[in-house]
Amino acid sequence: MTPEMRGFLLVSVLKMLFVFTAMMIGVALLTLMERKVSAWMQNRRGPNRVGWAGLLQPAADGVKNILKEETYPALANRWLFFLAPALSFIPALLLSAVIPFAAPLPVDFDLTLGPLGRLAYHGLMPMVVADLPIGFLFVLAISSMGVYGIALAGWSSNSKYALLGGLRASAQMVSYEVAMGLSLIPVLLLSGNVSFSVIIHDQQAGLWYVLPLFLSFFVFLVSGFAETNRLPFDLPEAESELVAGYHTEYSAMKFSFFFIAEYANVVTVCAMVTTIFFGGWDIPGRWDEQGGVLQTIATGGFFFLKLMFWIFVVMWIRWTLPRFRYDQLMALGWKVLMPLALAYIMVICTAIYGIEHLAGITDPKLRSLGLFGVNVVMGLLVFGLLDSGVFIKGSNRRQQLSQAPPERATVTG
Amino acid sequence: MAIGVKVMKRPEREVSYVRAALKGMALTFKHMLEPKVTMQYPEQKSTTDWSISQRWRGTHRMLTDEQGRSKCVACGLCPQICPANCIKLVPGEDEQGNRYPLIYEIDEFRCVFCGYCQEVCPEEAIHVGVHFENAEYSRGRFVYDLERLQSQTHAVSTLWDPSDPQGE
Numbered sequence: 321m322t323p324e325m326r327g328f329l330l331v332s333v334l335k336m337l338f339v340f341t342a343m344m345i346g347v348a349l350l351t352l353m354e355r356k357v358s359a360w361m362q363n364r365r366g367p368n369r370v371g372w373a374g375l376l377q378p379a380a381d382g383v384k385n386i387l388k389e390e391t392y393p394a395l396a397n398r399w400l401f402f403l404a405p406a407l408s409f410i411p412a413l414l415l416s417a418v419i420p421f422a423a424p425l426p427v428d429f430d431l432t433l434g435p436l437g438r439l440a441y442h443g444l445m446p447m448v449v450a451d452l453p454i455g456f457l458f459v460l461a462i463s464s465m466g467v468y469g470i471a472l473a474g475w476s477s478n479s480k481y482a483l484l485g486g487l488r489a490s491a492q493m494v495s496y497e498v499a500m501g502l503s504l505i506p507v508l509l510l511s512g513n514v515s516f517s518v519i520i521h522d523q524q525a526g527l528w529y530v531l532p533l534f535l536s537f538f539v540f541l542v543s544g545f546a547e548t549n550r551l552p553f554d555l556p557e558a559e560s561e562l563v564a565g566y567h568t569e570y571s572a573m574k575f576s577f578f579f580i581a582e583y584a585n586v587v588t589v590c591a592m593v594t595t596i597f598f599g600g601w602d603i604p605g606r607w608d609e610q611g612g613v614l615q616t617i618a619t620g621g622f623f624f625l626k627l628m629f630w631i632f633v634v635m636w637i638r639w640t641l642p643r644f645r646y647d648q649l650m651a652l653g654w655k656v657l658m659p660l661a662l663a664y665i666m667v668i669c670t671a672i673y674g675i676e677h678l679a680g681i682t683d684p685k686l687r688s689l690g691l692f693g694v695n696v697v698m699g700l701l702v703f704g705l706l707d708s709g710v711f712i713k714g715s716n717r718r719q720q721l722s723q724a725p726p727e728r729a730t731v732t733g
Numbered sequence: 734m735a736i737g738v739k740v741m742k743r744p745e746r747e748v749s750y751v752r753a754a755l756k757g758m759a760l761t762f763k764h765m766l767e768p769k770v771t772m773q774y775p776e777q778k779s780t781t782d783w784s785i786s787q788r789w790r791g792t793h794r795m796l797t798d799e800q801g802r803s804k805c806v807a808c809g810l811c812p813q814i815c816p817a818n819c820i821k822l823v824p825g826e827d828e829q830g831n832r833y834p835l836i837y838e839i840d841e842f843r844c845v846f847c848g849y850c851q852e853v854c855p856e857e858a859i860h861v862g863v864h865f866e867n868a869e870y871s872r873g874r875f876v877y878d879l880e881r882l883q884s885q886t887h888a889v890s891t892l893w894d895p896s897d898p899q900g901e
Contacts, residue, residue: 360765365773640761641754707751 323430327441331427335449336417343416347583348378350631354583357635381576388572393478396569400476405570405577408469411462412584418458419591420516422447422601422620426612446517447601447616455514459592460501463547466585467493470549470556470566473578477569485565488646489549489556495653496546496553502661503539506668507596510691520600526684528604530597532691533668534699537597539661544589546653548582551638555646590630598626660702667698787891790846790861793839794889795882803883804858807832811850811859819843820850837879841867848892860889 352367352374359366367374392398424444432438452458467490474486507529508514511522523529530537546553557565567578594600601619644652668691675681675690772780779785795803807824819842825835848861864887869875 357765360769361761363764363767363770365769365771636758636761640757703751707749 323438323440324442326437327429327439330436330439331441331445332449335447339416339421339449340413343413343584343587344580346587347580348382349375350583350586351381351579352377353631354635354638357632358639361636361639385573385576390574391569391571393569395478397476397478400472401569402574404469404473404476405574405581406469407472408466408581409577409584411465411469412581412588414462415459415588416584416591417449418452418455418516419588419595420446420448420451420520420600421591421623422616425616447620448516451515451517453515455516455519456504456507456592456596457514459588460497460504463585463588464493464497466547466581469578469581473570474556474566477566479569481562481564482566482568485556485558485562485568488558488562489566492546492549492553492555492649492653495650496543496657499539499653499657499661500543500547502658502665503536503543504596505661505665506533506536509665509668509672516595516600519596520602522684523599524602527688527692528597528599528602532688532695533597534692534695535660535664535702536668537593538699539657539664540597541593542652542657544593545634545637546649548585548589548634550582550586550634552641552644553649554643555649558643560643586631586634587627590627590634593630594623594626598630656706664698667694785863785865787863787888788894789863789865790848790890790892791864791887792841792862792867792885793844793850793877793882794860794862794885794887795837795879796858796860796889797883803834803837803879804856805834805837805879806856806858807834807837808855810853810855814849814853816847816849817843817845834879837882839877839882841875841877842872848890851890851892861892863888863890 355377356366356374367377370376370380392401424446427441427443427445430438430440430442470489470493471486474482474484474489477483507519510529510532511519513519513522519529526532545551549556555565556562557567559565562568567575570578601623603619603622671691671694672687675687679690681687681690770782772783795805797803807822809822809824812818812820812822819840821836821838821840822834823836824832826832846861851857851860854860859882862885864885867875
């Protein structure tokens with residue numbers, strides 16, 4: 321092995337350790353943040369007893385969950401029951417490996433470390449564990465693996481509530497994956513690549529994709545909510561109907577793992593939204609083109625701010641909107657988001673063709689502004705129709721359409 | 734068909750989904766900025782908004798006279814009226830013929846805190862108290878004997894509102 325390869329291995333391992341630690345601590349703190357945000361929205365204070373302002377609450381929860389008894393339901397499929405938390409946890413964590421969280425860091429070292437031998441690294445180090453050329457395709461592929469954990473947890477518990485939760489989760493995640501995948505095609509059209517670093521550079525050159533691809537962003541965000549099983553789409557664990565859904569039968573640390581997986585998924589979806597639609601670590605203006613360590617730190621901080629903002633929005637929505645009815649959920653996925661994403665691909669294709677080939681505009685900023693105009697028109701139309709309830713109807717609206725007058729309640733023997 | 738399903742009348746026109754959702758989001762955000770209403774309980778036991786009612790019926794107190802003896806004359810009315818049968822009373826009599834309780838125990842686990850014992854007591858000796866922090870490490874500690882009942886210092890319940898004795 322050359323010193324360069326060993327140096328690359330060393331920085332990779334360091335980045336892995338950093339991302340893994342940050343992810344685990346961040347996820348633990350997110351459980352606290354969730355409880356704090358919910359408390360503030362209900363004029364309460366939230367947990368504030370353990371540690372300063374409750375900061376050690378996640379540690380206390382963790383200790384409690386480790387010390388609790390692990391229970392197995394009778395007739396549960398023990399192996400799958402044991403495996404399911406890991407199956408939902410691992411994909412959630414894997415995804416954090418491909419999100420670039422700061423501008424590349426200039427690294428230059430050449431040293432000898434005892435048994436490791438000579439290590440060398442010269443040049444810009446991308447601040448991402450694995451800068452995969454397949455970018456968000458990897459995210460789409462791995463995030464859909466998460467459904468195995470949930471479906472198997474539901475099935476192996478040998479409990480009807482858990483089974484129903486698992487079934488709902490698989491149906492929901494499969495449905496929304498379609499819309500999610502389709503909503504990212506306009507991004508591919510615009511940037512010409514699926515790699516996150518290329519997408520970020522394209523956004524630095526032009527505008528953040530949220531402006532030229534606003535409806536894509538909307539579809540992606542809604543599908544992201546559904547993918548992570550968060551309210552308003554938390555039907556897999558709807559406590560009013562299914563006790564606790566797929567993790568009804570889980571206790572102690574195995575239950576915790578589902579929680580960690582859920583929050584890790586939230587972080588991933590928020591990081592995806594930030595990276596794909598809000599410029600990743602990009603700071604608007606010319607400032608962030610100077611390079612250097614300072615730039616890496618500043619962009620990392622800015623990425624963190626954007627990420628926290630989206631995580632806050634996720635929590636904000638959770639504590640505001642009520643849960644969807646199951647048929648409304650499916651209707652939204654298949655009858656609204658999927659056709660919308662498909663139509664949007666057509667519109668964006670046409671618009672890009674028009675702008676680039678007919679009007680001959682190649683400047684990325686002007687192109688983005690042109691697409692933004694298209695989005696304003698289409699967005700007003702879509703939100704107007706959504707708002708008037710044309711797509712998703714109340715129960716009586718459906719009945720009127722089918723011309724069936726509501727039967728009077730008659731109870732006979 | 735046997736059972737018809739009641740169909741709710743829901744608004745048909747002038748419904749909004751996106752606007753209503755945004756309105757809800759604005760409302761929850763507004764609440765985030767409002768002052769908190771939580772009372773920090775163990776440190777703070779009453780606020781200007783809330784304090785425990787003087788009519789609260791909690792764990793009992795036995796009042797004592799000037800010599801420190803219990804006011805109880807062991808008439809037996811309180812075990813008689815007690816609906817939960819939680820008062821154990823063994824009467825005794827001294828040389829002057831004054832009756833006093835040899836054993837007076839209240840099982841606070843059986844007690845339903847109705848306050849009848851206080852109402853029925855001719856000597857105003859036994860009272861229910863304005864007190865609710867009763868945690869103990871064993872079940873046995875919840876049977877309060879005479880000494881313990883006498884040594885309690887919390888306020889006694891007024892049972893009714895002094896400003897409205899008729900409950901109107």
